[in-house]
Amino acid sequence: MKSGARILVESLHRQGVSTIFGYPGAAVLPIYDELYSSPVRHILVRHEQAAAHAADGYARASGQTGVCLATSGPGACNLVTGIATAYMDSSPVIAITGQVATHLIGNDAFQEADITGITMPVTKHSYLVKRTEDLGGVIMEAFHIAGSGRKGPVLVDIPKDVSMNRISHDPSGDAIHPRGYSPTVNANRRQITRAVDMIANAERPLIYAGGGVIASGASGELLQLAELMMIPVTSTLMGLGCIPGDHPLNLGMLGMHGTAQANYAVTGCDLLIAIGARFDDRVTGKIEAFAPRAQVIHVDIDPAEIGKNREAHLPVVGDCRDVLLHLCSHLQKGKTGDSWQQTIAGWKQQYRPVYGGDGFLHPQDIIRAISDMLGGNSVIVTEVGQHQMWTAQHYCFRSPRQLITSGGLGTMGFGLPAAMGAHYARPEVPVIDISGDGSLQMNIQEFGTIAQYNIPVKIMVMNNMFLGMVRQWQELFHDRRYSFTELPPVDFVRIAEAYGIGGMKVESCDEVVPAVETALSTDGPFLIDFRIEREENVFPMVPAGAAVNEMMGVRRQ
Amino acid sequence: MTLHTLSILVEDHPGALSRISGLFSRRGYNIGSLAVGPCESAGLSRITITVTGDDAQVEQVRKQASKLIDVIRVSDMTGTPRVERELALIRVTAGPGAPQAEIMQIAQTFQAAVVDIGSASVLLEVTGDTGKIDATERLLRRYGVRECTRTGKIAARREEKDT
Numbered sequence: 001m002k003s004g005a006r007i008l009v010e011s012l013h014r015q016g017v018s019t020i021f022g023y024p025g026a027a028v029l030p031i032y033d034e035l036y037s038s039p040v041r042h043i044l045v046r047h048e049q050a051a052a053h054a055a056d057g058y059a060r061a062s063g064q065t066g067v068c069l070a071t072s073g074p075g076a077c078n079l080v081t082g083i084a085t086a087y088m089d090s091s092p093v094i095a096i097t098g099q100v101a102t103h104l105i106g107n108d109a110f111q112e113a114d115i116t117g118i119t120m121p122v123t124k125h126s127y128l129v130k131r132t133e134d135l136g137g138v139i140m141e142a143f144h145i146a147g148s149g150r151k152g153p154v155l156v157d158i159p160k161d162v163s164m165n166r167i168s169h170d171p172s173g174d175a176i177h178p179r180g181y182s183p184t185v186n187a188n189r190r191q192i193t194r195a196v197d198m199i200a201n202a203e204r205p206l207i208y209a210g211g212g213v214i215a216s217g218a219s220g221e222l223l224q225l226a227e228l229m230m231i232p233v234t235s236t237l238m239g240l241g242c243i244p245g246d247h248p249l250n251l252g253m254l255g256m257h258g259t260a261q262a263n264y265a266v267t268g269c270d271l272l273i274a275i276g277a278r279f280d281d282r283v284t285g286k287i288e289a290f291a292p293r294a295q296v297i298h299v300d301i302d303p304a305e306i307g308k309n310r311e312a313h314l315p316v317v318g319d320c321r322d323v324l325l326h327l328c329s330h331l332q333k334g335k336t337g338d339s340w341q342q343t344i345a346g347w348k349q350q351y352r353p354v355y356g357g358d359g360f361l362h363p364q365d366i367i368r369a370i371s372d373m374l375g376g377n378s379v380i381v382t383e384v385g386q387h388q389m390w391t392a393q394h395y396c397f398r399s400p401r402q403l404i405t406s407g408g409l410g411t412m413g414f415g416l417p418a419a420m421g422a423h424y425a426r427p428e429v430p431v432i433d434i435s436g437d438g439s440l441q442m443n444i445q446e447f448g449t450i451a452q453y454n455i456p457v458k459i460m461v462m463n464n465m466f467l468g469m470v471r472q473w474q475e476l477f478h479d480r481r482y483s484f485t486e487l488p489p490v491d492f493v494r495i496a497e498a499y500g501i502g503g504m505k506v507e508s509c510d511e512v513v514p515a516v517e518t519a520l521s522t523d524g525p526f527l528i529d530f531r532i533e534r535e536e537n538v539f540p541m542v543p544a545g546a547a548v549n550e551m552m553g554v555r556r557q
Numbered sequence: 558m559t560l561h562t563l564s565i566l567v568e569d570h571p572g573a574l575s576r577i578s579g580l581f582s583r584r585g586y587n588i589g590s591l592a593v594g595p596c597e598s599a600g601l602s603r604i605t606i607t608v609t610g611d612d613a614q615v616e617q618v619r620k621q622a623s624k625l626i627d628v629i630r631v632s633d634m635t636g637t638p639r640v641e642r643e644l645a646l647i648r649v650t651a652g653p654g655a656p657q658a659e660i661m662q663i664a665q666t667f668q669a670a671v672v673d674i675g676s677a678s679v680l681l682e683v684t685g686d687t688g689k690i691d692a693t694e695r696l697l698r699r700y701g702v703r704e705c706t707r708t709g710k711i712a713a714r715r716e717e718k719d720t
Contacts, residue, residue, distance in 0.1 A: 120576060121583050125626040128571075145626060180568060180629040304620035307613065 004132040004163040005030040007170050008096070009038045011139040017067050019424040021045055021054040021417075025071020027098025027111060030163040043420070043453060046445040048075050050417035052082020053443070055093045057421030060404045061379055063217065065092040065147045066421060072098040073111030076157070077118065081411060083153045084122040088408025089238060090215060092151040094142050095119075101161040102130060116157050124152030132165040136172025149183025150302040151215055183301060187318030187326065194314055195273075195297050195323075196330045202271035202295075204340040205231045208254065211238030211407070212276015212300060212320050214400040219243070221324035222275065228328060230335045232344055234262035236277050237392055238407045244376075245396035251344070255283035256542045257389040260351035260554045263542070265344055266291050267549040275299045276320045279309035280408070289547030299323045350556050353393065354539060361509055363387060363462045363532045367394040369512050370432065370460065373520070379404060379422045379431045381457075383415035383439030386468035389538040391434045413442025419457040420449060430458065430520060437463040437487055447499040450525040458519045459496075459503075459527040464534045465489055472537050476552070496527040503527035560589065561615045562641065562712050565604040565622060566596065566629040573627040577604060580625065586610060586618050590643075592709030601629065605711045638715040644684045644708045647694060650701030652677040660700055667693045678703055686710075 002010075008031060012020065019041045024032045035042045045051045048070040055066030070079050076097040086093040100109040116126045125145050127138045135158065142154040199205060213222050213235075219242045226233050226249050233243045234254040243250045254262035266272065272294040277283070284290040287309060298305075298312035299320055306315040316323055356362035367390050376398030382388040382405045397403050404422055406414040419433040440461055450457050462468075471485040493503040506515045506528055519526040539553025567573045574593060581588050589607035596603040608615060615633060623631045647669075651657050657679075664671060664681050667689060673680035683693045687710060694705055 116572065117575070120572075120579050178568070178626050181626050302624070304617065304624055308617055 001166040001168055002170055003030060003034070003166050004135050004158065005034040007132070007136045007172070008139060008158065008163065009034040009040060011136055011172065012040050012067060013038065015139070015143050016064065019043060019058065020067040020069055021051040021058075021421065022069030023048050023051055023071065023075060025075050025098060025111070027072035027100060027160045028069065028163070030160065031069065031096075031098070031158070041424075042069075043424070043449065045417065046448045047443065048078035049082050049413065050420070050443050050446045050449065052079045052093065052095060053085065053411075053414050053417035054421035055095070056082060056086045056091050057381060057404055057418030058425045059086070059091045059093055059421070060418070061401055061422035062425035063401065064425070065094055065143055067094045067096065069096045070098070071111065072100055072115075073113045076115035077113055080119060080122070083119055083155065085406050085409045085411040085414055086153040087122045087124070089211060089406065090151050091153070092146040093153040094146055095153060095155045097155065097157045098163070099128065099157045099159040102159045103161075105159065116155060119155050122153070123155050126155040126157065128157045129159070129162050132162050132167050133171055135162060136170050140172060141178065144177060145181060149181075184303070184317045185301070185319045185322060187299075187316050187323045189326075191314060191316045192323065192326045192330065195316060195327060198271055198295060198297060198314060199229060199231075199273065199327070199331060200334060203337045204269045205229070205271040205273060205336055206265050206269035206294075207231050207233040208266065208272055208274045208277050209233055209235040209239040209242045210275065210277025211236065213239055213242040216276065216301070216320040217400075218276070218321035218324050219400040221321055221328060223247070224328050225324055225331070228331055228333055230341065231273070232265060234258070234265060236280070236283055236407070237405060239277065240392060241397035241400045241402045244398045246398075251348075253392050255548065256285065257393065257538050257540065258542075258548065259353075259393070260540055260551060261344060261347035263540070263548040263551060264347050267547070268343070269294045271295050271297070273297045273299070274312075275324070276301075278305045284309065285542045285546055285548040285550075351554050352557055354553065354555050359509065361507065361512075361530065361532050363390045363530070363536060364394045365509065366460070366462070366512055366530055366532070367391055367434065370434075370516055371395040373513070373516055374430060374432070376402065377429060378402065379419075379426055379429050381405070381415045381419040381422055381431065381433045383433070383435045383442075384410045384412045385436045385439055386472065386536070386538050387434050387436045387439075387462035389469075390462070393538075412439040415439060416443050416446045416450075416457070416459065420446065420455050423455050423457060431456070433457050433459045435459055435461045436468060437461055437465060437490060437492070438467040440492070441490070444495065447496060447501055451499040451501050454524045456523065457525050459525070460519075461492055461527065461529050462532050463492070463529050464532050464536065466534060468536075469538070471535070475535070475537070476541075477543070492527055492529040501525045501527060503529065505529045505531065507531045558609055558611055559635065560607055560609050561633055561635040562639075562710065563606045563608065563615075563619060563622070563631055564634050564712060565606065565631045567602050567604060568627040568629065569595070569600050569602045570627050573602070574604065576625050576627060577606075577622060580621055581606070581608065581618060584618055584621060586614070590709035592711045605709060607710055634712050634714065639712050640715060641686045641710055641712045642684055643687055643690050643710050644682065645690045645694065646672070646704075646706045647681045647683065647697055647702055648678050648704040649681060649697050650677065650703060651679045655700065660697070663693070663696050669693060
């Protein structure tokens with residue numbers, strides 16, 4: 001006889017889940033009783049939102065599905081932001097929630113919330129398991145759905161009696177894959193042939209790579225295509241790392257805070273090869289003026305993304321890796337027009353990023369110093385705001401999954417818990433959380449978790465005592481009326497110390513490198529509170545509603 | 558902007574309907590009418606939804622709906638030869654002194670069946686496409702429509718004709 005809880009925990013183990021993140025409560029007591037003696041490691045967070053972000057960070061760092069666990073009602077509701085974050089960035093997460101016993105559902109019972117209803121718009125799929133017999137099959141199906149096609153979060157809601165009941169036969173092996181689910185992995189061969197023709201005949205081609213390239217493990221193939229045809233590559237925030245940051249064909253990020261060369265290239269190209277990217281408004285700016293002279297090839301595993309924001313001349317539905325492999329095997333080595341290469345090289349020369357150089361403590365210099373010290377041997381996690389954009393612009397990402405950041409939803413408070421998850425996915429690599437003073441305070445209670453488990457996350461706070469990105473918009477578009485964006489000073493080092501975490505404050509340029517060295521050489525977590533220039537801005541910047549080539553803060557040199 | 562008729566084959570799971578209707582509303586599409594019922598395959602239901610939008614918008618919502626795990630298939634029936642039907646139950650004031658003969662004549666013209674007769678009203682059942690139901694209701698209104706209940710539209714493809 002096996003309880004539902006045992007079936008659940010055994011299923012997780014069978015799926016290869018090493019670590020889950022959760023918070024106990026009444027409705028999940030039977031599950032916690034099983035976890036007590038299970039080989040699946042459980043990390044106790046301090047707030048359920050952190051459990052969801054940690055599972056997401058684990059998924060993004062490893063490529064494997066992450067798992068979080070919360071009790072019914074408030075516990076489940078606290079997961080919602082984390083689930084929505086995973087959904088917007090197509091990250092495979094299984095959220096397991098306790099639910100009140102089946103006979104109480106719909107009764108407004110204690111700690112009851114309709115979590116399948118609440119999360120319907122932000123999950124790929126969800127289940128309310130009504131019978132213990134169904135549980136094993138549902139877990140298998142949930143993993144299958146979360147981790148295939150366009151990946152995403154799946155919620156499994158388990159009433160307390162379903163996890164308590166014992167059954168003699170666990171029919172998990174009988175699970176059938178849902179009839180309505182069969183993602184198109186292999187692209188249509190005719191579309192590939194057409195794409196080959198378009199690429200071979202383009203004079204000014206540009207690859208626009210998104211998070212789908214990383215999700216499908218296609219970075220190597222992307223690089224192969226770019227080098228084969230000498231096509232420059234720009235990537236979205238989610239795509240950073242798909243081509244090494246210092247590669248000659250790399251133009252960096254495009255869009256609102258993209259590089260000048262990337263935004264000029266997208267405006268000037270005659271063929272835009274969008275791969276696993278979705279023409280998000282932060283990328284395109286004014287959509288009518290985005291790649292206005294280009295034919296568009298749009299490769300995506302999700303057919304609903306093709307034609308959603310920008311008409312594609314050639315839609316290619318399929319897994320990015322599969323498509324890129326076929327493109328490479330059909331294309332003859334070629335070279336795009338010399339004049340296009342020269343134009344781009346000229347932009348790269350003329351429009352170097354503008355910042356600092358005045359002896360004050362600038363965040364761009366700090367991030368470049370961290371990048372120089374760690375290089376490719378790191379996982380960089382960020383929160384959301386100015387520090388996130390500075391990281392995207394100034395850290396030289398060398399490999400896929402090196403940057404973990406909340407792109408679509410833009411969730412402040414994501415970074416610290418996601419960094420915890422990333423550590424359990426890749427314990428051998430230093431994990432850095434680049435943070436702002438606003439974001440850090442959104443999930444600062446997780447100092448408790450990293451201290452308890454001695455999780456060696458290095459927290460680098462770009463502290464400007466402002467909600468910096470909002471302040472920047474207020475400065476530029478609201479006459480410097482800093483409405484509710486100034487934060488009083490916080491002594492983060494002392495907060496860290498209270499939790500038993502080491503830390504130091506940095507106020508001048510010459511302290512940066514020694515401080516980072518100290519952080520990296522310290523076993524366990526460490527915090528550096530960088531007191532940066534308070535009114536530093538993120539440039540270049542495309543104002544809302546402008547075309548991407550209409551950037552503020554670019555200077556020709 | 559045209560009226561599209563989408564036929565959606567779904568798993569007969571709890572919540573499937575709410576997943577679909579939720580998707581329409583959160584992506585900004587108004588459902589004109591909706592009909593749900595069992596279909597030829599056990600365990601599946603067919604949902605017929607009408608929605609107004611231009612072709613690109615409706616294609617987008619069709620693709621989004623197709624992604625739902627419980628959805629087996631979504632077909633946009635707009636532009637394909639098809640039969641469309643709605644059913645309405647219309648209760649018309651028809652007490653003593655009412656022009657019953659005129660009401661019956663309208664009923665006969667639209668092949669509406671009298672399904673209930675009371676002391677003060679008659680209940681008519683009429684089936685047909687949207688235009689016919691609209692016309693029936695409009696004509697009956699002058700006699701006093703006390704209640705009108707309409708189903709959503711259902712639709713079926715016509716078989717291809719051999720030529």
